[in-house]
Amino acid sequence: MLIENTKCECGHQNPPGTALCEACGKPTGEADGNEPLPMRYEGAARRSQKAQKNAADRIWSFFSSVRTAVVLLLLTLLGAAVGSVFPQENTILNADAIDLAEYYRRQYGMVGYYYYRLGLSRTYDSWWFRGLLVLLGTSLVVCSLDRVLPLYRALSRQKVRKHPTFLSQQRISFRAQVEVGGQAGSADLLDRLAERLRRRGYRIRKDGDALLAEKGRFSRWGPYINHVGLLIVLLAVLARSIPGWSMDQYLAFPEGETLPIPETPYYLKNERFTVEYYREDELPETLRQKGAVVPKEYRTEAVLYECTANCDDPMKPPVLREVVRHDILVNKPLRYRDLLVYQFDFAETPQIVKVRPTLRNAVTGETIGKLELRTKQPETEYRVGAYKLELVRYFPDFSLDAEGRPTTRSPVPRAPAYVFRITGPNLPADGVSHLYLVRPADKETYREADLNRAAGSPFSLSVESMQEDLEFSLYTSYLNVRKEKALPFVLAGAAVFIIGVCIGLYWQHRRVWVQVENGELLLGAHTNKNWFGFRLEVARVLREAGFPTDPRAIDKGGKRSWT
Amino acid sequence: MEDMKKQKRWLQAVIFAAVVVLGGYTIVEGFRSPTKTPEVGDQAPDFALSAVDGRIYELSGLRGKVVLVNFWGSWCEPCKREMPAIESQYRKWKPSGFEVLAVNIGESAVTVKGFMEQYGLTFPALYDPNESVRKKYGVVVYPTSFFIDARGVIRFKQEGEMNEPMIERIVVSLLS
Numbered sequence: 001m002l003i004e005n006t007k008c009e010c011g012h013q014n015p016p017g018t019a020l021c022e023a024c025g026k027p028t029g030e031a032d033g034n035e036p037l038p039m040r041y042e043g044a045a046r047r048s049q050k051a052q053k054n055a056a057d058r059i060w061s062f063f064s065s066v067r068t069a070v071v072l073l074l075l076t077l078l079g080a081a082v083g084s085v086f087p088q089e090n091t092i093l094n095a096d097a098i099d100l101a102e103y104y105r106r107q108y109g110m111v112g113y114y115y116y117r118l119g120l121s122r123t124y125d126s127w128w129f130r131g132l133l134v135l136l137g138t139s140l141v142v143c144s145l146d147r148v149l150p151l152y153r154a155l156s157r158q159k160v161r162k163h164p165t166f167l168s169q170q171r172i173s174f175r176a177q178v179e180v181g182g183q184a185g186s187a188d189l190l191d192r193l194a195e196r197l198r199r200r201g202y203r204i205r206k207d208g209d210a211l212l213a214e215k216g217r218f219s220r221w222g223p224y225i226n227h228v229g230l231l232i233v234l235l236a237v238l239a240r241s242i243p244g245w246s247m248d249q250y251l252a253f254p255e256g257e258t259l260p261i262p263e264t265p266y267y268l269k270n271e272r273f274t275v276e277y278y279r280e281d282e283l284p285e286t287l288r289q290k291g292a293v294v295p296k297e298y299r300t301e302a303v304l305y306e307c308t309a310n311c312d313d314p315m316k317p318p319v320l321r322e323v324v325r326h327d328i329l330v331n332k333p334l335r336y337r338d339l340l341v342y343q344f345d346f347a348e349t350p351q352i353v354k355v356r357p358t359l360r361n362a363v364t365g366e367t368i369g370k371l372e373l374r375t376k377q378p379e380t381e382y383r384v385g386a387y388k389l390e391l392v393r394y395f396p397d398f399s400l401d402a403e404g405r406p407t408t409r410s411p412v413p414r415a416p417a418y419v420f421r422i423t424g425p426n427l428p429a430d431g432v433s434h435l436y437l438v439r440p441a442d443k444e445t446y447r448e449a450d451l452n453r454a455a456g457s458p459f460s461l462s463v464e465s466m467q468e469d470l471e472f473s474l475y476t477s478y479l480n481v482r483k484e485k486a487l488p489f490v491l492a493g494a495a496v497f498i499i500g501v502c503i504g505l506y507w508q509h510r511r512v513w514v515q516v517e518n519g520e521l522l523l524g525a526h527t528n529k530n531w532f533g534f535r536l537e538v539a540r541v542l543r544e545a546g547f548p549t550d551p552r553a554i555d556k557g558g559k560r561s562w563t
Numbered sequence: 564m565e566d567m568k569k570q571k572r573w574l575q576a577v578i579f580a581a582v583v584v585l586g587g588y589t590i591v592e593g594f595r596s597p598t599k600t601p602e603v604g605d606q607a608p609d610f611a612l613s614a615v616d617g618r619i620y621e622l623s624g625l626r627g628k629v630v631l632v633n634f635w636g637s638w639c640e641p642c643k644r645e646m647p648a649i650e651s652q653y654r655k656w657k658p659s660g661f662e663v664l665a666v667n668i669g670e671s672a673v674t675v676k677g678f679m680e681q682y683g684l685t686f687p688a689l690y691d692p693n694e695s696v697r698k699k700y701g702v703v704v705y706p707t708s709f710f711i712d713a714r715g716v717i718r719f720k721q722e723g724e725m726n727e728p729m730i731e732r733i734v735v736s737l738l739s
Contacts, residue, residue, distance in 0.1 A: 047571060056572075059579070060575060096600075096698050096701060099703050099704070125592075127590045127591075130590050130592070131586065131589075131590050134585060134590070137582075138578075138586075141578060141582075145574070238585065241589060241592040260693050262695065262698070314611055314612050314613040314619055314690070376671060377672065377692075378671060378673060380672070380673055391673050392673070392677060393674075393677040393681070394671055394673040394674050394677065395674070396671075396674070401643075407637070408637055408638045409638055411636060411637075411638055411668075411670055419677075
């Protein structure tokens with residue numbers, strides 16, 4: 001069994017896989033005099049580079065490879081592209097109320113139909129797309145940890161005094177004879193260099209006749225900070241699938257009605273909806289000629305309630321408590337906790353909401369009283385004067401069917417008809433039937449008076465004033481109810497990302513090693529970015545210390561050197 | 564060195580555990596698509612609604628019986644046409660363990676009650692005022708009928724009008 005000897009000549013024991021000795025920087029392998037040293041991650045051993053022993057190691061190195069990351073990114077890109085071919089299901093309003101297969105076939109043809117059947121209309125919620133994001137996140141974490149931990153350790157522990165080959169084999173290096181002046185002479189030179197470097201913001205550390213000047217180490221963490229930001233964004237996006245974290249509903253609220261918001265304990269009432277149109281003189285010429293009608297502003301006067309009791313009880317009505325009132329305009333939503341209610345659309349849906357007819361004796365004309373009838377979920381018992389009216393039949397949109405039986409054409413109260421059983425003084429014991437048609441046109445068409453007379457009812461029920469005794473709702477307001485708990489985290493992650501990018505991009509990590517030994521000045525310098533600017537700086541420092549030199553002369557040029 | 568190895572191993576284990584948990588959860592969530600409507604072979608979603616007779620009916624309370632869940636509205640012509648057929652079959656097979664739950668979509672109580680009386684229907688008519696059960700079952704066409712067996716599994720879904728022979732055939736096959 002061959003055990004690799006990784007002990008450096010300086011005496012330090014390096015972990016297997018180390019390229020540059022952790023202590024003195026001497027290269028562990030063959031020294032190729034012309035190629036600059038492999039300085040990546042300070043030449044430290046990375047977990048993924050060492051010989052892989054077990055499954056855990058192999059999985060780790062798979063995820064830490066950049067190639068894996070690129071492949072995952074490409075696959076995610078392809079997946080996302082597929083999901084953008086046709087509008088996804090979550091962009092369709094009230095998708096749960098329509099036949100989606102039919103919808104996609106009608107809108108986009110057979111391609112659309114198969115798109116739906118393959119589940120591609122739900123790409124971003126699919127198991128494989130989410131799986132890709134999870135793999136991407138894993139790659140992100142493993143890539144970063146695999147590199148940042150050895151880097152941090154190496155940079156924290158770096159020694160001032162390095163092996164001479166470490167300095168001479170740096171991409172920027174300089175060698176010169178020093179005037180004879182003995183110990184004092186060399187110390188003076190070192191101090192002069194230190195001063196020139198300190199002036200330029202370097203932190204100086206000395207060890208005898210060796211010096212290390214360093215600045216901008218923090219910029220090395222930039223890429224890792226931006227990866228943390230990306231990870232936060234990814235986790236936030238995945239968090240949206242936690243129940244209650246995201247919601248996007250489009251609901252209709254006719255005026256005057258209080259309706260529940262599904263999946264929440266809230267109810268919302270549209271008290272009034274108003275729409276204002278642009279006047280003719282406010283429109284541009286082209287639209288005016290077309291006679292276009294353009295809404296200027298529409299608002300829903302909304303009230304939000306919270307259900308405090310009987311919320312799931314099918315027998316009892318829910319107990320509601322008002323929590324907030326707000327006029328919802330376009331882009332000015334109602335906000336309560338993490339609930340957002342936006343104005344989305346509206347429709348003109350004139351309906352009778354309430355009707356207040358007067359009960360009279362048809363023969364004598366005597367007025368008995370008034371009652372108030374709702375057109376949705378009307379009450380079943382009413383008392384007017386001495387009489388009791390029990391509602392036994394109700395047809396919101398009255399008509400007669402093919403067999404002549406009373407029926408309703410739709411659930412919308414366009415032509416309400418109420419059938420009462422009236423009991424009271426001077427009436428038979430089991431009461432009389434009475435038909436009440438709200439619309440005067442219906443009264444005529446169906447000969448209401450004759451029918452009631454034949455049924456034995458002495459009454460008449462009708463509205464006295466069309467203005468005061470009828471309550472209309474004219475509009476239905478469409479509201480977009482949303483929740484997006486993950487959004488602040490996405491923004492925070494994006495901010496961290498940008499900060500990381502700035503740190504890594506606009507600052508560079510520069511180090512200069514200097515040794516003055518036996519009358520010789522040896523300098524080596526390294527940066528992670530911007531060699532062009534760095535060699536200028538080093539050349540200037542040398543010139544100021546008495547060793548004028550051309551910047552290009554000290555730069556060996558990197559592997560892909562074009563600066 | 565050994566200490567560093569142990570730390571690294573521990574870190575690896577933590578990361579992989581986190582990936583498995585998060586990944587597993589996210590992917591499984593992807594399977595549980597919210598707009599999935601119950602199809603033949605699925606367990607019928609449970610619900611509890613109040614009926615014309617004042618009682619609350621729970622679907623799971625009828626486990627062990629063959630149940631027809633019918634979604635209807637009083638304005639819907641085909642719904643009205645199939646009601647007599649449903650009523651007749653209900654009377655015939657109820658002693659053998661057949662039940663009917665007729666879920667009405669959001670109409671007022673008096674309308675539903677009046678309809679049942681007008682047509683002489685004796686099976687329970689349930690109110691679904693918020694259309695929550697309609698949404699649960701993904702009903703978009705009226706009438707829609709679900710035939711559910713004694714174990715609570717949907718065995719047949721019919722969108723549109725049914726006739727008596729058809730209902731009888733299905734009920735008999737499920738009762739046996």
